[in-house]
Amino acid sequence: MEYTNQTYDQERALYGIKNAIIDHCNFDGPADGESALKETSDIQVRSCYMNLRYPFWHVTNATITDTTLTENCRAALWYDKNITIDNCKLGGIKALRECEDINLKNSIVNSQEFIWKCHNLTIENVTIENSEYPFFEISDSKIKNLTMKGKYSFQYGTNIEIADSNLDTKDAFWHTKNVTVRNSTIKGEYLAWYSENLTLINCKIIGTQPFCYCKNLVLENCTMENCDLAFERSSVQATINGTIDSVKNPLSGKIIADHIASIIIEENIVDKTKTEIICK
Secondary structure (H helix, E strand, O other): OEEEOOEEOOOOOOOOOEEEEEEOOEEOOOOOOOOOOOOOEEEEEEOOEEOOOOOEEOOEEEEEEOOEEOOOOOOOEEOOEEEEEEOOEEEOOOOEEOOEEEEEEEEEEEOOOOOEOOEEEEEEEEEEEEEEOOOEOOEEEEEEEEEEEEEOOOOOOEEEEEEOOEEEEEOOOOOOEEEEEEOOEEEOOOOOOOOEEEEEEOOEEEOOOOOOOOEOEEEEEEEEEOOOOEOOOOEEEEEEEEEEEEEEOOOEEEEEEEEEEEEEOOOOOOOHHHEEEEEO
């Protein structure tokens, strides 16, 4: 079945369709219909305009290409499985929630609370223009060439790989477990507090008070800019090129840097013998 050059505004307009192509259709209009493609499967959505709420709920096996989801397209994809989103614009709060096997690529996002509680994500060549709490509680995900601006990203995430990305995001990676970031820039205050098994390789880190209360933190061949009061109460293995503004009360491990402007050790709080600090 093929649906072409149509406009739909009624509620559940194409509810439950299967093995269908939806091409150059508009989901918009005075009826303010919602849930247009709920409970569908094996669908291809091409060059469509989505301006109504909850269009893709409980969808299985879909490709969505060259499609715009406006700021009115609230909670666009929930409870979906095996979805590819390519060359799309995603607006509207809570764009993905509790989905799995999602491939998002070549797209632009402006969505608050973007991608929550989703699993098995592949993300490549994506720009997030603005979001708060993106990637909350995601797991088993691979991300490449992500450019993002936002706050509170990747909280409580597990088993995540990120590469070749530029992340401008305050309070990123809090309470994460088993995250590896390579060849990326991370700018933002209070980076990665309470994380466990976080590894950064060939990364540039910018911002105050990074890496506090971390367990098994590893930094390899990284640089740190405007990073003061780093590593407080953390177990860490770090090799830093250049200067760290200050290090405060690390719990254990080894920190190597070209220069550390200030080392703050309060012996009533930490055992200084448990951390080796070396300036080259």
